Amino acid sequence: MPExxxxxxxxxxxREALGFWWKLGWISFxxxxxxxxxxxxxxxxxxxxxxxxxxxxxxxxxMLLPGPEAQQLAIYIGWKLHGKIGGFLAGTLFVLPSTxxxxxxxxxxxxxxxxxxxSLLFRMLKPxxxxxxxxxxxxxxxxxLKSRLQWFAAIASFLALSLLHIPLPWIMxxxxxxxxxxxxxxxxxGTDRSASEEKTVGHAPGALLWRTIRIVAGxxxxxxxxxxxxxIVGRDFPFWTRLSAFFTQTAFVTIGxxxxxxxxxxxxxxxxxxxxxxxxxxxxxxxxxxxPGPLIIVVGFVGFMAGFHHFNGSILMGAIALLVxxxxxxxxxxxxxxxxxxxxxxxxxxxxxxxxxxxxxxxVVAAILQLTVFLVRGVLFPAGSSSPNLWAAVWIIxxxxxxxxxxxxxxxxxxxxxxxxxEITSSNPAFRDPN
Numbered sequence: 297m298p299e300x301x302x303x304x305x306x307x308x309x310x311r312e313a314l315g316f317w318w319k320l321g322w323i324s325f326x327x328x329x330x331x332x333x334x335x336x337x338x339x340x341x342x343x344x345x346x347x348x349x350x351x352x353x354x355x356x357x358x359m360l361l362p363g364p365e366a367q368q369l370a371i372y373i374g375w376k377l378h379g380k381i382g383g384f385l386a387g388t389l390f391v392l393p394s395t396x397x398x399x400x401x402x403x404x405x406x407x408x409x410x411x412x413x414x415s416l417l418f419r420m421l422k423p424x425x426x427x428x429x430x431x432x433x434x435x436x437x438x439x440x441l442k443s444r445l446q447w448f449a450a451i452a453s454f455l456a457l458s459l460l461h462i463p464l465p466w467i468m469x470x471x472x473x474x475x476x477x478x479x480x481x482x483x484x485x486g487t488d489r490s491a492s493e494e495k496t497v498g499h500a501p502g503a504l505l506w507r508t509i510r511i512v513a514g515x516x517x518x519x520x521x522x523x524x525x526x527x528i529v530g531r532d533f534p535f536w537t538r539l540s541a542f543f544t545q546t547a548f549v550t551i552g553x554x555x556x557x558x559x560x561x562x563x564x565x566x567x568x569x570x571x572x573x574x575x576x577x578x579x580x581x582x583x584x585x586x587x588p589g590p591l592i593i594v595v596g597f598v599g600f601m602a603g604f605h606h607f608n609g610s611i612l613m614g615a616i617a618l619l620v621x622x623x624x625x626x627x628x629x630x631x632x633x634x635x636x637x638x639x640x641x642x643x644x645x646x647x648x649x650x651x652x653x654x655x656x657x658x659x660v661v662a663a664i665l666q667l668t669v670f671l672v673r674g675v676l677f678p679a680g681s682s683s684p685n686l687w688a689a690v691w692i693i694x695x696x697x698x699x700x701x702x703x704x705x706x707x708x709x710x711x712x713x714x715x716x717x718x719e720i721t722s723s724n725p726a727f728r729d730p731n
Contacts, residue, residue: 306343306344306345307345307377308343308345308377310378310381310382313345313374313377313378313382313385313386314385314389316338316339316343317370317374317385317386317389317390318389318393320334320335320338320370320389320390321389321390321391321392321393321394321588321589322393322588323588324366324390324588324589325428325587325588328364328365328366328590328591328663328664328667330428330429331366331590332355332366332369332436332664333428333431333435333436335351335366335369335370335373336348336351336435336436336439337435339351339373345373345377346373346376348439351369351373352439352440352653352657353640353653354369354372354373354640355369355657355660356653356654356656356657356660357372357636357640357653358372358633359468359656359659359660359663360468360656361629361632361633361636362547362548362628362632363547363592363625363626363628363629363632364590364592364626364629365660366390366590367387367390367391367589367590367626367629368387368629368632368633370386370387370390371383371384371386371387371390371629371630371633371634372633372637372640373386374386374387375633375634375637376637380634383630383633383634383637384630387626387629387630387633390589390590391589391590391593391622391626393587393588393589394587394588394589394590394593395589395593395596395618395619395622397586397587397588398583398584398587398593398596398597398618399596399600399615399618399619401583401586401587402583402596402597402600402601402614402615402618403611403614403615405579405583405597406600406604406609406611406614407611423675423688423691423692423695424691424695426668426672426675426692426695427692427693427695427696427698428695429667429668430668430672430692430696431696433661433664433665433668436661436664437450437661437664437665440657440658440660440661441657441658441661442654443654445478445655446654446655446657446658447658449471449474449655449658449659449662450658450659450661450662450665451662452662453467453471453658453659453662453663454662454665454666457662457663457666458666458669464659464663467659467662468656468659471655471656471658471659472652472655472656474655475651475652475653475654475655475656476648476651476652478651478655479648479649479651479652480648482651483648507635507638508635511631511634511635512631512635515627515628515630515631518627519544519624519627522540522620522623522624523536523537523540526616526620530616531607531613532606532607535603535606536620538569539599539602539603539617539620539621539624540620540624542564542569543595543599543621543624543625544624544625544627544628546560546561546595546625547624547625547626547627547628547629548628557592557595558581558591558592558594561594561595561598562574562577562598565577565598565602569602571598571601571602571605571606572598572601572602572605576601577598580594580597580598580601581594583597584596584597592625593622595621595622595625596618596619596621596622596625597618598621599617599618599620599621599622600614600615600617600618600621601614602617602621603615603616603617603618604617672692675688675692676688676689676692
């Protein structure tokens with residue numbers, strides 16, 4: 297195993313990076329697990345734009361933030377490669393295709409009032425998505441869990457999530473405490489201590505405070521622009537302030553991924569604001585499942601129906617409300633990552649922080665496993681069915697084998713640069729394949 301799997305071995309141009317982020321926005325079906333698997337396969341294994349340890353280190357930080365962790369990880373990697381402009385473009389392109397697709401589907405839904413054809417399509421595609429997620433789980437778990445303690449933390453976290461129904465933020469708190477205790481014991485025992493441990497993580501307090509103020513002020517200015525325009529040319533300004541305030545608040549208070557955010561949004565939007573019915577919320581969930589990008593994009597459909605109903609069936613107002621909703625849902629993600637990005641990069645030098653984040657990585661794997669079980673249960677036991685769908689099971693197994701064998705064949709495909717790679721690998725152990 298290499299001693300250093302932190303540093304990247306290639307640095308792309310901004311144009312090359314933009315091509316990848318645009319492609320990722322269109323192919324990232326399957327939820328968080330599939331997103332992370334695609335990003336790890338492409339960015340770590342194939343392109344080597346970021347080291348594997350650095351990838352999981354950043355992911356562990358993103359799991360502690362409210363909002364979709366896969367998009368936040370894309371923002372961080374974009375920032376690491378090309379600064380704020382790289383982070384902004386990576387995060388935007390990650391959700392732009394799914395926004396466009398969801399807008400089109402929402403317009404069709406408003407026109408025809410049914411999504412039976414979407415449900416039929418998703419019933420056909422869902423086993424393939426489950427197969428991709430299963431393989432993603434195996435890939436991420438194999439690379440992220442490196443010690444018995446991490447395996448124990450992952451299993452315990454999964455049981456706590458599934459059987460005891462303990463919220464993910466509480467589990468994160470417990471694994472952080474476990475990591476701190478073990479890290480302090482290692483320091484007291486004099487083990488796993490590097491010279492970099494003596495360094496101070498971060499920047500000078502004054503510079504850090506000024507940088508934070510500038511980022512917050514910039515995001516506040518950008519966030520006020522849509523409301524300013526709607527106040528000038530829009531109708532019923534209190535509706536827009538209520539819509540933007542609710543989804544901004546949602547972005548700040550919901551930790552634990554899409555399956556934490558969606559129940560909260562559904563309850564408030566249906567029961568409190570009456571923006572849409574329960575049946576329409578389920579239809580929106582089905583629409584969001586058929587689009588790439590994060591599942592939290594379903595909030596765009598909620599915003600569309602809110603504007604559509606509030607303005608008496610106006611398609612235009614529904615489309616504007618969808619864009620406003622997505623804007624205010626994802627804007628805080630850029631704020632969180634841009635403020636914390638330098639600290640994330642620097643904190644890898646602290647053995648204590650790395651010890652804590654290793655256990656957060658284990659909790660991440662447990663959360664992905666829970667999402668995988670949720671998807672598998674939904675495919676094998678459709679709503680109202682007490683017996684498993686055998687055809688779906690066969691389809692899942694077949695799709696898994698096809699995906700696995702295809703990946704294996706691609707990995708064994710001859711590479712014209714293999715002699716050069718072999719020479720580089722032999723001269724530098726840090727470039728060797730960890731497996």
